[in-house]
Amino acid sequence: MSALSVRGLGKRFGETTVLDGVSFSVEPGRVTSVIGPSGSGKSTLLRILTGELDPDAGSFEVDGAPVRNAQRPFAFMPQRDALLPWRRVLDNAALGLEMAGVPRRQARRRASELFDTFGIGGTERLWPRQLSGGMRQRVALLRTVVQERTMLLLDEPFGALDAITREQLQRWLLGIWERHRWSMLLITHDIREAVRLSDEVLVLSAKPARIIGRVRVDRAIPRGDGFVLDPEARRLEHELLKLLARAAPGPGATMMG
Amino acid sequence: MSALSVRGLGKRFGETTVLDGVSFSVEPGRVTSVIGPSGSGKSTLLRILTGELDPDAGSFEVDGAPVRNAQRPFAFMPQRDALLPWRRVLDNAALGLEMAGVPRRQARRRASELFDTFGIGGTERLWPRQLSGGMRQRVALLRTVVQERTMLLLDEPFGALDAITREQLQRWLLGIWERHRWSMLLITHDIREAVRLSDEVLVLSAKPARIIGRVRVDRAIPRGDGFVLDPEARRLEHELLKLLARAAPGPGATMMG
Amino acid sequence: APQPTPESGRAEPTRVTFALDWAPNTNHTGVYVAQELGYFEEAGLDVEILPYASTPVPELVSGGAADFGIGGQGGVQLGRTAGLDIVSVYRVTQSEVGELVVLADRDDIDSPADLEGKIFGGFGSPLYRAMVRTMIEHDGGRGDFTEVVLDTGAYEALSSGTVDFTLSVSTWESIQAEIEGRPYKSFQYQDHGMPDVQAVGIISSDAYLTAEPEVARKFVAAVQRGYQYAADHPREAATLLVDANPDTLGGAEELVTKSLETLAKDGLFVADGVVTGSADPERWEEYGAFLVENGILVDESGNTVTQAPDWADYYTDEFLDR
Amino acid sequence: MTRRLRAHWPPVAAAVLLLGAWHAVAVSGMLPATVLPTPVRVVEQVWLQREALLGHALPTLTATVLGFALSVASAVVIATALDFSALLRRAVLPLLVVSQTLPMIALAPLVVLWFGFYLLPKVLLVAFLTFFPMTISLLRGFAAADPDMQALLRSMGAGRWGVFRHVRAPSAAPYFFSGLRVSITYAVVGAIFAEYAGAVAGLGVYMQSAKNVFRTDLVLAAVLVSSIVTLLLYALVVALEHLLLPWLRVERGLP
Amino acid sequence: MTRRLRAHWPPVAAAVLLLGAWHAVAVSGMLPATVLPTPVRVVEQVWLQREALLGHALPTLTATVLGFALSVASAVVIATALDFSALLRRAVLPLLVVSQTLPMIALAPLVVLWFGFYLLPKVLLVAFLTFFPMTISLLRGFAAADPDMQALLRSMGAGRWGVFRHVRAPSAAPYFFSGLRVSITYAVVGAIFAEYAGAVAGLGVYMQSAKNVFRTDLVLAAVLVSSIVTLLLYALVVALEHLLLPWLRVERGLP
Numbered sequence A, B: 001m002s003a004l005s006v007r008g009l010g011k012r013f014g015e016t017t018v019l020d021g022v023s024f025s026v027e028p029g030r031v032t033s034v035i036g037p038s039g040s041g042k043s044t045l046l047r048i049l050t051g052e053l054d055p056d057a058g059s060f061e062v063d064g065a066p067v068r069n070a071q072r073p074f075a076f077m078p079q080r081d082a083l084l085p086w087r088r089v090l091d092n093a094a095l096g097l098e099m100a101g102v103p104r105r106q107a108r109r110r111a112s113e114l115f116d117t118f119g120i121g122g123t124e125r126l127w128p129r130q131l132s133g134g135m136r137q138r139v140a141l142l143r144t145v146v147q148e149r150t151m152l153l154l155d156e157p158f159g160a161l162d163a164i165t166r167e168q169l170q171r172w173l174l175g176i177w178e179r180h181r182w183s184m185l186l187i188t189h190d191i192r193e194a195v196r197l198s199d200e201v202l203v204l205s206a207k208p209a210r211i212i213g214r215v216r217v218d219r220a221i222p223r224g225d226g227f228v229l230d231p232e233a234r235r236l237e238h239e240l241l242k243l244l245a246r247a248a249p250g251p252g253a254t255m256m257g
Numbered sequence C: 001a002p003q004p005t006p007e008s009g010r011a012e013p014t015r016v017t018f019a020l021d022w023a024p025n026t027n028h029t030g031v032y033v034a035q036e037l038g039y040f041e042e043a044g045l046d047v048e049i050l051p052y053a054s055t056p057v058p059e060l061v062s063g064g065a066a067d068f069g070i071g072g073q074g075g076v077q078l079g080r081t082a083g084l085d086i087v088s089v090y091r092v093t094q095s096e097v098g099e100l101v102v103l104a105d106r107d108d109i110d111s112p113a114d115l116e117g118k119i120f121g122g123f124g125s126p127l128y129r130a131m132v133r134t135m136i137e138h139d140g141g142r143g144d145f146t147e148v149v150l151d152t153g154a155y156e157a158l159s160s161g162t163v164d165f166t167l168s169v170s171t172w173e174s175i176q177a178e179i180e181g182r183p184y185k186s187f188q189y190q191d192h193g194m195p196d197v198q199a200v201g202i203i204s205s206d207a208y209l210t211a212e213p214e215v216a217r218k219f220v221a222a223v224q225r226g227y228q229y230a231a232d233h234p235r236e237a238a239t240l241l242v243d244a245n246p247d248t249l250g251g252a253e254e255l256v257t258k259s260l261e262t263l264a265k266d267g268l269f270v271a272d273g274v275v276t277g278s279a280d281p282e283r284w285e286e287y288g289a290f291l292v293e294n295g296i297l298v299d300e301s302g303n304t305v306t307q308a309p310d311w312a313d314y315y316t317d318e319f320l321d322r
Numbered sequence D, E: 001m002t003r004r005l006r007a008h009w010p011p012v013a014a015a016v017l018l019l020g021a022w023h024a025v026a027v028s029g030m031l032p033a034t035v036l037p038t039p040v041r042v043v044e045q046v047w048l049q050r051e052a053l054l055g056h057a058l059p060t061l062t063a064t065v066l067g068f069a070l071s072v073a074s075a076v077v078i079a080t081a082l083d084f085s086a087l088l089r090r091a092v093l094p095l096l097v098v099s100q101t102l103p104m105i106a107l108a109p110l111v112v113l114w115f116g117f118y119l120l121p122k123v124l125l126v127a128f129l130t131f132f133p134m135t136i137s138l139l140r141g142f143a144a145a146d147p148d149m150q151a152l153l154r155s156m157g158a159g160r161w162g163v164f165r166h167v168r169a170p171s172a173a174p175y176f177f178s179g180l181r182v183s184i185t186y187a188v189v190g191a192i193f194a195e196y197a198g199a200v201a202g203l204g205v206y207m208q209s210a211k212n213v214f215r216t217d218l219v220l221a222a223v224l225v226s227s228i229v230t231l232l233l234y235a236l237v238v239a240l241e242h243l244l245l246p247w248l249r250v251e252r253g254l255p
């Protein structure tokens, strides 16, 4: 039984079809990444899974059953961080736990334990507006993973981070995945990141988005220190880049202006 | 005479020192990139240059003279896109031109000519909230470059883009730079991007930020098709990565969780 | 409901509420005198004087929010016909106290006929409109004029010349105008075709009077004593009235005294040959006829009344001390 | 059920419920008919007195509309001026607050004395009684503008006026319309109030006359007319907002 | 100049200017002293009548504070209920608008008939006259909530109440306070208005009595007292906002 199985999802906004029959599944304890051109419908896909949007076609099941609202077992990290301006950074980070019924004190304590790991120690009492873009993103990620849900939906979790911080957080995520074996659906625009973190990478085409490629990544590939030099990983990256180039919309040709 | 010369800039927020004596200059028609750990003060630096923040120490000159407000010759792209929700996408893209006194019709026409190049053709009449994250970023970039100012200040212009779109826009930017020879100050968290687009790359340390490294990038290095395979470019990337690792703040060691 | 009052007066006094029609003024003197000199207390009554409310007193009394209240003849005739449960139990003034006034220096106005086409600083009442029209017609005019509804601002409007005439209480505003050295020129309604009226009075409701005839008798008698005292001792009564209302009347001693002297001597509080506070059936008939003729009266269902009701139902002397 | 019907039944149902309750109280005998007539009777009177009511509604409507136009204009001008100068704001805002604390019931007669009985004092009073919610809302809305957007505009060489026009003013729009809804609701009441203080015609004059002869049914007939007028004006404001701020629905994730 | 002085001189200067103008008109003879006394005389009277004024100010203040508390509570409850149910909103909002269109000057008498002369009718009238700006502001503020944040909360398993509490309500806070500023300004005026309709004590009663004996100076003395009371309450609201919404200043890029 899949942790998540999506069948024939379709979504239109007015005249524009954004998703056009997207089907895939995420096996329990596995990581699936979605890459695709900007504007293809990746975030829309997640917004359907979280119940924010209703699909125009298709359906999906979690652990083999359709979900009812308020019962979704996801922890979701939106692309724009959606930090609440009226909560201090620590309270933002603890929000998911609080919503899950964890008492406030305890939620804050659990969230605060991760602040140093995420490189944002010392910002607990600041307001979100006082953080840099990358710091906001890290708070949003922290808020998501600290919930310890069995399935994570992450929309470009490392998009605003420098290479070093990104590397550190990727490794941290790999480590925590090793321990908890959460299922994950990860949206990213970084091919290398997709390969490194996933068991499977899906490639979406440009709008209207269909899945135009699936690449399995063997768990045997080293994800830690050896990753950058692994030839199989490089091969997969190259394959994905080609798929992505095919996925891209037309006007690229006119771009050399 | 430098296009921009910054001397000993310092900035504090309350107790925290963010910038601590930052000095550098951008030569006319040259591109300088700034990389550094997330939260080090890169955006703060730009916010001082645009006059949004006042520095606590130091000063800067443009074309050899101190600037007075409202006279800055910059076109600025902020990290969070700052699209105006009450303007349609096209009107957002034309905003900078309008502010510079270009008649509305003409401003819209000039902006609209770039929409296809930026891969956002067809979104002109949408509202910003109807765009994807990467599309918003492209509108913000378009809004900036269409102004054709002699100096561009770009805060992570490609952060939310997929590999292909990013590649396309980088090439487009290189092309337009070839033609106009604008001066540019570019903030990025992508080391490869920094090397590819710049004449010089500055590395900021973690907060309190100082410049802990400068790397010159020879114009002889191919920036187009040959770039990915150029060994000198790879060497510079490696050097920058090492500098960045040194710049990173402490807690990285505890991150392997 | 009020407690029956034991004759001894030692037990709890009976509570009675009395509603004023306006801020305390000399029309209310008898009630305050009765209060200050202990007439109510002697009668075993604990009277609470309710201040002016924008709610018309007839509605307060009819609705049971007050047991008694100030209410003149015209109001009773209009209100009871319209279905309000009110009845006149005491007449404070035996005749009209209102008058039509213009500024004394208006040489162009010598009689109500000269008011033709002029501006009336009015109160939004069809009764007053009919009155003004009657006066102008009586003096040979057509009765055309413009009414501006000004309510309390009418006197300022008159003195600043923005209206040409208004209606004034001869024992209050007119005296104030004199004190301020800008006296009015006045026209008495009765001199210009209007029937006389017992302008100020006290009302209660059939419901209350049926339930508490004894309390009513004591209350009306005490009030009657109060007004009699005021008629006999206007200066002392003035002092009592001011003392009872230091916040509002303190500083207006001259106005109050002059007003009370007028009310005492001009046959207003008391008149020769009649029991103080009694009703004058003739005035009720004549004024009632005027109301019917001018189509001012409406019945409970809002239809204009064309046939005069039996006015004797509208007032009673039953509670007076004869 | 047609869509139109579906959209309209809740307010209609609520209104019917309320009228039913009113009717029940009116016929219960708790209050005499002179104090509380039945709704049927009131509607009847609106029809019977339609000419008089129309004749009195027109001056009230004129005063309302002119006064409100003046009010909106003043609110915009004042709030803009105060937004531009912190000094002015500190100096004038307390005075504006004080101005709203003046009990008009005591001062309205003076206004009438100064400006006569016709249109002018009514217009002024309506403007005076309604400009405040809009001014406060506008000031709050200006202040709610995103600092990032303002910084962007300044970086483009926009002066204070440019920033105001392109960021602060649009940011204030939703606030402004919330003030507008409150104000338009007060405008008709304000005009009627002004008529109580001094007027030759208008619903306020009509109410006062009716009240003086204990015709509560006519008072309520005039109240009914004034309510309908206000509701129409309110609906106009809502429609205007829809028309002028198309982006707001998108911002809020509405279809 | 000390900082405190610098912060306070603009309103003081403006007030002085205004008082100067008033004085000039008063002594010019344009209006008789009975219609417009000098400010000095009014202040003098405030001092001379301080006991009476205090005695009348207390009931007014009590009615204001209680009525306003009721008003805030009703506004919050009503707006919350309407936010939760679109059906209710469509049904009830027009009625609320209608309720505000009822000219209280015509209906206040009923309130006195039903609730008597003491505290209750005043409290009810104050609440009735002031709850509307807050209700409208709250509704607008709820609607202004960011859809992304709401979606996030829902994704966390928050129900409608959780989303309301953690996103919609805080989003409405700045709107609410703008409604609050308007409402508190109307509260004292509302209490005085209620006293005109019927009360045993209060500044409204005092004004009416003073007017009856042609003492404009005393009327204005009472007006002055009521203005000061309102200003203090307004300042309290501003301070409260500062205290309760610390994040707002940060959001707006203020130090």
Ligand SMILES: Nc1ncnc2c1ncn2[C@@H]1O[C@H](COP(=O)(O)OP(=O)(O)OP(=O)(O)O)[C@@H](O)[C@H]1O
Pocket: A129, A130, A131, A132, A133, A134, A135, A160, A162, B013, B014, B018, B036, B037, B038, B039, B040, B041, B042, B043, B044, B045, B079, B189, B207
């Ligand atoms: N208004 C403020 N108050 C307090 N601290 C602030 C404020 N604005 C920024 N900071 C702090 O200044 C530091 C630098 O922020 P800045 O946005 O310049 O970082 P950055 O280098 O651009 O990071 P990123 O790569 O994540 O965008 C951060 O630690 C941030 O918390």
Ligand SMILES: Nc1ncnc2c1ncn2[C@@H]1O[C@H](COP(=O)(O)OP(=O)(O)OP(=O)(O)O)[C@@H](O)[C@H]1O
Pocket: A013, A014, A018, A036, A037, A038, A039, A040, A041, A042, A043, A044, A045, A079, A189, A207, B129, B130, B131, B132, B133, B134, B135, B160, B162
């Ligand atoms: N409310 C809306 N109305 C109309 N179009 C919309 C709306 N929301 C999204 N879209 C469109 O749907 C498409 C997909 O958007 P989505 O955010 O899913 O893209 P994405 O794949 O996440 O892109 P990115 O990588 O840039 O984040 C875009 O073309 C966008 O313009």
Ligand SMILES: O=C([O-])O
Pocket: D189, D190, D192, D193, E102, E103, E104, E105, E106
């Ligand atoms: O102030 C009024 O409600 O008329």
Ligand SMILES: [Mg+2]
Pocket: A042, A043, A044, A079, A155, B132, B133, B134
């Ligand atoms: Mg996206």
Ligand SMILES: [Mg+2]
Pocket: A132, A133, A134, B042, B043, B044, B079, B155
């Ligand atoms: Mg930054």
